[in-house]
Amino acid sequence: MATQDMAVAEPFLSMQGINKSFGNIPALIGASLEVREGEVMALIGQNGAGKSTMIKVLNGFSRKDAGTITVNGAPWAATSPEMAQRGGISTIFQEINLIPFRSVTENIYLGREIKTRFGLLDLKAMQAGARALLAEFDIDVDVRRPLGEFSTAIQQMVAIARAVSFEARLVIMDEPTSSLDDTEVGVLFETIRRLKAKRVAVVFVSHKLDELYAVCDRVTVMRDGRTVAVSTMAEMTKLQLVATMLGRDLAEVRRAGATAFTEGSRAIGEELLSVRDLGVGRRVRDASLSVRRGEIVGLAGLLGAGRTETARAIFGADPHEKGSIRFQGKETDFAAPADAIQAGIGFCSEDRKHEGIIPGMSVRENLTLALLPALSRAGIVDEGRQREIVLRFIKEIGIKCSSPEQKIRELSGGNQQKVLLARWLCMNPKLLILDEPTRGIDVGAKAEIQRLIRKLADDGLGVLMISSEIEEIVEGSDRVFVLRDGKMTAEFDGEAITEPAVMDAMAHAHGEVA
Amino acid sequence: MSSTTQNAPSPVPGSVGSPPRGGIASLLSRRHIGTIAALIALLIFNFIFTPHFATMQTLSVNLTQVCVIVIVGVGMTMVIATGGIDLSVGSIMAIAGAFAPQIFQGMLFPVPNLYVGIALAIVMSITIAGFFGLFNGWLVSSFRVQPIIATLILYIAGRGIAQVWTNGDLQVFKVPEFQQIAIGRVFGVPFQVWIMLALVLIAAWALQRTVFGRQVLAVGGNEQAARLAGIPVRRVKRLVYVISGVCSGIAGLIVIAMNSAADANLIGMGIELDVIAAVAVGGTLLSGGRATIIGTLLGALIIQLVRYTLLANGVPDAAALVVKAGLIVLAVWLQRQDRA
Secondary structure, eight states: OOHHHHHHSOOSEEEEEEEEEETTEEEEEEEEEEEOTTOEEEEEOOTTSSHHHHHHHHTTSSOOSEEEEEETTEEOOOOSHHHHHHTTEEEEOSSOOSOTTSBHHHHHTTTSOOBOTTSOBOHHHHHHHHHHHHHTTTOOOOTTSBGGGSOHHHHHHHHHHHHHHTTOSEEEEESTTTTOOHHHHHHHHHHHHHHHHTTOEEEEEOSOHHHHHHHOSEEEEEETTEEEEEEEGGGSOHHHHHHHHHTOOSSSOOOSOSSSOOOOOOOOOSEEEEEEEEEETTTEEEEEEEEETTOEEEEEOOTTSSHHHHHHHHTTSSOOSEEEEEETTEEEOOSSHHHHHHHTEEEEOSOHHHHTOOTTSBHHHHHTTTTGGGGEETTEEOHHHHHHHHHHHHHHTTOOOSOTTSBGGGSOHHHHHHHHHHHHHTTOOSEEEEESTTTTOOHHHHHHHHHHHHHHHHTTOEEEEEOSOHHHHHHHOSEEEEEETTEEEEEEEGGGOOHHHHHHHHHSOTTOOO | OOTTGGGSOOSSTTOOSOOOOOSGGGGSOGGGHHHHHHHHHHHHHHHHHSTTOSSHHHHHHHHHHHHHHHHHHHHHHHHHHTTOOOTTHHHHHHHHHHHHHHHHTTSSSOOSSHHHHHHHHHHHHHHHHHHHHHHHHHHHHHSOOOHHHHHHHHHHHHHHHHHHHTTTOEEEOOOHHHHHHHHOEETTEEHHHHHHHHHHHHHHHHHHHBHHHHHHHHHHHOHHHHHHTTOOHHHHHHHHHHHHHHHHHHHHHHHHHHHTEEETTTTTTTHHHHHHHHHHHTTOOTTSSOOOHHHHHHHHHHHHHHHHHHHHTTOOHHHHHHHHHHHHHHHHHHHHHHHO
């Protein structure tokens, strides 16, 4: 075979025209993915772009609605991850799905134990096998010890070794580095190179651009359920990568007007919140930002850059290890959200369903959840006042519900979000932290919410807004801070807030050349 | 708007839902209709087929039998509303029951007269029960021990404490003044039934109308969201276990008052499962977030009435157990239908 044939050879994996819907919501629309033998393919995209669905369709976790998948030229029809594994495609999930209390050996041989003539487990043979297998990856651990005693990196290596021992020809790694430190990432990359040397293909999902350039050969970019770009890593700059992911054409300078944000009245007051050198776990290493009365401050960054973690730490939902938070000129360290609320801060989580609404409760109760203590006398809820306030907000911000007694879970996403906004607005807060305030909301309600946020800021509220939608950040913010890998890398003000500038800061660290 | 908005017409067009009303009637929601219908059907069946059913005697017997279960059920419903469970109720009953006679009989310290002794016995036993409940709540809220494991500790140790305290002896007493709390009658109905009704009404009202009650349901409905809305989740959880302990303490006193004896080996033995069954049949969601105290009362009444009906019509008690299990299955099935 000539080398030329290699380049145009059938890809090992080919997924073409994949469609998949959940209910009425399409998750994949004609998506495609091709991976060659011995190639490391990066798979990237924003939240909801369809990466996970693509992986699930491939490993048999979900069934595709349409499209073809071939592996080694033959049609592929795995109906479960176990079947996919036997067929040569293994998935290493972000959360390692092995059993921490069982030994390394048992985990490696889970489901295909070596047995003696009498049907008992042949521990000796299995331990020897496990040792030999791990030695291939230069891992020297006591295989008799429970897996959970080892570091996450080692656990991940064991998962990979297990995958390879199934004669895997393709290993899918879903954000494998999210819980690893720098040295551990190095070990993982070495492992990936070894897999490559064995002609094993790898699909690598990560949001950290540097990692993609360090270990991947090619990249597939997904957006809104479609495959929007396939390229070698070398032919794509970080900025192009980010622009493609966000759906932005660099050549075209976008005009304003994609969102309902209008120019603010610019009556910006004194400083409300000041965060310096904040550190939270692994995700946030050095975040600094400030919010003034009457302004919307955008917090931009790629997925995993530490935006939500920063917001939660400010609100007292998670503890922070380092740095200082000053609110209204006073050094603060909120031990719990209740303290932050007391001080005049509200927080709308990005995860409306799990961290926002109480699904079984009514609109009335969800709206006044935080206000309840103030609405009561001697612990008894003043229902007259409660109803008055609820009706006022339903009217003022246009919550569409059959009555205040309707269960919030029956409302649309946009109306749920309005109830959650009202939950804070009725508290008369000074600062509102909004994490992805318009995610999963239809266009009409989205514009309404954006207008509302602008109006609130004009009335003197300080707003810290996290958004993955670049136009929302650029058009909605009076100032923008950009987080990258847990560090604050840039601040933009007024005219300097442009899509290319913000995207550039999201893709590169300060001073770094593309 | 003035504070009289309660009856003011709704200013929002299309607002058709029923506004919350005051009064006891509103505690009975539409949810209970099925349960009440079942109860009425049982009653009608009995009025027709069971001899001597429509007598004060039968009413008293049946109410007395469910009293203890319902009283413990009040606390259990609160605990389950937060998504927890309390297995230690029977053991806490035993502790309160073992402790009280020693106080009013002046065995622990001299009491000036019987009435002071009885008052002290009641207050101290219930307080102790509350502290054991606090221990449960502390494990669950501060150490995040799973409720079933946390309360299993006192389920085992609590009865042990009661037995050691009494050397495992049966304490027999004859103190009618104390026993009034169980067997005394007001308007012909045993006093314990009045205690039960009072507790049910207070708790049902508190769950609906107080900040604490709503916070209990919010914690059970979505703990993460509740915390982010500033609800003191840990305090709420601690408190529901204290309430469960206090209810168990009251129930323990009623049991010894009925028997005129305290047997640490037997007080409240196995009651936790009967109580949980009543809570489930009553329509409280075992995963938390939706709870009804009135439902627990109705659930306990139905279970009792089914058992009574079967016994009175010659079906052995062993067979009645199977029917009871069937009721629980039916209740769980109905809950699932409701959620779908």
